[in-house]
Amino acid sequence: MSSSLYYLKQNVVAEPLVDGWYAWAHLIPPATLSRNVTERHLKIMDSYIESPETHEAAVKDPRLLGGPFMDLKPRQQQAVEKLRERTLREREHLLILSRALEELDALLREKAAGFSLEPLYAEIPRALQGYVELVYDLNNHPSFRLIEPLLYKSPYYNCWLQTVALSEITGDDRPFVLSTPRLHDGEALHLPIPFASERLDHLFQAKRAPSPEGELWDALGLGDYDQARFRSLLTTDVPRPYQRYDGDGARWRYFGHACILLETRGVNVLLDPVLSYTYENDISRYTYEDLPDVIDYVLITHNHQDHILFETLLQLRHRIRHIVVPRNGAGALQDPSLKLLLQQCGFRNVIEISEMEEIPFERGSITALPFLGEHGDLNVLTKSAYLLKMGKHRLMFAADSCNISPEVYRHVHRDVGDVDALFVGMECDGAPMSWIYGPLLTQKLERQKDHSRRLAGSNYERALAIVEQFRCKDVYVYAMGQEPWLNYVMSIKYTEKSNPIIHSNRLMETCRSRGITAERLFGEKEILLD
Ligand SMILES: [Fe+2]
Numbered sequence: 001m002s003s004s005l006y007y008l009k010q011n012v013v014a015e016p017l018v019d020g021w022y023a024w025a026h027l028i029p030p031a032t033l034s035r036n037v038t039e040r041h042l043k044i045m046d047s048y049i050e051s052p053e054t055h056e057a058a059v060k061d062p063r064l065l066g067g068p069f070m071d072l073k074p075r076q077q078q079a080v081e082k083l084r085e086r087t088l089r090e091r092e093h094l095l096i097l098s099r100a101l102e103e104l105d106a107l108l109r110e111k112a113a114g115f116s117l118e119p120l121y122a123e124i125p126r127a128l129q130g131y132v133e134l135v136y137d138l139n140n141h142p143s144f145r146l147i148e149p150l151l152y153k154s155p156y157y158n159c160w161l162q163t164v165a166l167s168e169i170t171g172d173d174r175p176f177v178l179s180t181p182r183l184h185d186g187e188a189l190h191l192p193i194p195f196a197s198e199r200l201d202h203l204f205q206a207k208r209a210p211s212p213e214g215e216l217w218d219a220l221g222l223g224d225y226d227q228a229r230f231r232s233l234l235t236t237d238v239p240r241p242y243q244r245y246d247g248d249g250a251r252w253r254y255f256g257h258a259c260i261l262l263e264t265r266g267v268n269v270l271l272d273p274v275l276s277y278t279y280e281n282d283i284s285r286y287t288y289e290d291l292p293d294v295i296d297y298v299l300i301t302h303n304h305q306d307h308i309l310f311e312t313l314l315q316l317r318h319r320i321r322h323i324v325v326p327r328n329g330a331g332a333l334q335d336p337s338l339k340l341l342l343q344q345c346g347f348r349n350v351i352e353i354s355e356m357e358e359i360p361f362e363r364g365s366i367t368a369l370p371f372l373g374e375h376g377d378l379n380v381l382t383k384s385a386y387l388l389k390m391g392k393h394r395l396m397f398a399a400d401s402c403n404i405s406p407e408v409y410r411h412v413h414r415d416v417g418d419v420d421a422l423f424v425g426m427e428c429d430g431a432p433m434s435w436i437y438g439p440l441l442t443q444k445l446e447r448q449k450d451h452s453r454r455l456a457g458s459n460y461e462r463a464l465a466i467v468e469q470f471r472c473k474d475v476y477v478y479a480m481g482q483e484p485w486l487n488y489v490m491s492i493k494y495t496e497k498s499n500p501i502i503h504s505n506r507l508m509e510t511c512r513s514r515g516i517t518a519e520r521l522f523g524e525k526e527i528l529l530d
């Protein structure tokens with residue numbers, strides 16, 4: 001073994017997996033995982049086994065992007081059958097939990113008619129007893145809340161389902177994460193290391209701080225497990241040095257989608273980290289290499305997979321001082337607590353923030369602002385826009401907030417005043433609610449209803465109302481999912497005729513006609529503020 005110092009190559013992708021499926025936020029809490037196993041994974045696997053050709057054709061059809069089709073190499077039927085058998089054999093407790101959630105919903109529909117819920121506790125499905133409280137809202141609609149901390153401590157949560165798959169990437173294309181499992185096909189090195197393990201920090205530190213090869217391997221604690229494979233992912237090439245901001249004002253850099261880094265000499269803040277790796281490509285971009293060694297605050301706007309990506313967060317964990325998430329924890333199945341979830345994944349520095357609450361720091365502050373809609377009218381609390389004050393600059397990040405009720409931001413404006421720069425997402429078509437939340441529903445939602453409840457951001461009128469309300473001087477449309485390195489979580493391809501493009505073009509025209517700077521961000525951008 002060589003005594004030279006080695007880095008982990010900059011183009012090494014580290015995909016966190018749960019039972020072989022890409023770990024997005026609903027695959028970590030046991031209840032949402034159980035529903036996705038039975039209602040998404042097993043169904044997609046059944047469909048693939050029945051007709052792999054249909055899947056192979058569907059993933060080539062741009063109209064079916066993001067649909068329930070596996071994007072696998074040809075002839076993977078046997079491998080998928082094996083995965084399906086293993087799921088049925090070894091994940092029985094999750095199958096039971098999923099069924100129990102269905103039975104509990106049915107019980108409440110049938111028997112909770114406005115009278116006391118106490119007699120129903122005896123009828124709660126066994127698998128859920130002790131993990132739920134039954135409640136009515138004030139209109140006597142029955143429901144339940146999950147006692148999430150107990151579920152994480154129960155046998156339903158098994159951190160050994162978690163692995164990390166390492167492979168080298170040379171282009172932007174990656175299979176869509178909600179529908180394609182990562183099979184053991186010899187392409188990736190699958191490390192059996194749970195997300196919370198500090199071993200992963202050792203591994204990811206090596207992207208910037210080199211180590212002797214043996215030391216790096218020992219830190220992973222994997223014995224003889226595929227050491228030769230691991231060696232191929234290392235390099236002696238020194239990474240590009242990071243250029244920190246050293247001016248008297250502030251600098252922001254757009255990394256793609258909703259990911260923006262803001263820096264002053266004293267503090268830096270990173271929003272919705274979703275990053276590209278470094279490899280040869282045609283679209284210029286900032287990557288992991290362009291981040292500071294210490295990130296003071298990471299801000300998460302909401303729990304959609306294009307805004308909270310464990311793949312990125314786990315690789316940055318050792319650099320993050322604080323990670324700020326919208327407060328929730330009300331125990332709704334569709335709204336798992338981000339604080340608990342991140343804590344399970346080894347983050348010890350999670351700050352929950354409520355609407356209109358402020359976190360001060362030297363010469364600035366972070367204020368959480370209401371984020372409306374974009375969640376199919378489900379009661380989801382994990383949503384926050386942010387106002388960032390950095391020195392004399394005031395920037396508002398509205399993410400996918402859909403300004404359905406402009407009165408809300410009128411009240412907010414009365415409290416916080418004008419904003420210099422607005423960043424607003426305008427994905428105004430949005431997927432139907434079932435795209436993300438479908439597996440959690442235990443009763444079929446009619447197609448028409450599903451399609452009326454969309455995960456849509458602000459359109460022209462709604463975004464313009466925010467610009468006018470806060471008297472913004474600069475407007476940046478972002479979070480549009482247009483960067484090709486986002487395809488594996490977004491599956492969006494716009495044309496000039498797509499509503500989000502038409503509406504954002506109109507917004508930019510209107511703004512410019514009023515002397516407001518306006519731009520739809522794409523790829524990379526740097527702005528220096530004095
Ligand atoms: Fe969203």
Ligand SMILES: [Fe+2]
Binds near residue numbers: 304400
């Ligand atoms: Fe989004």
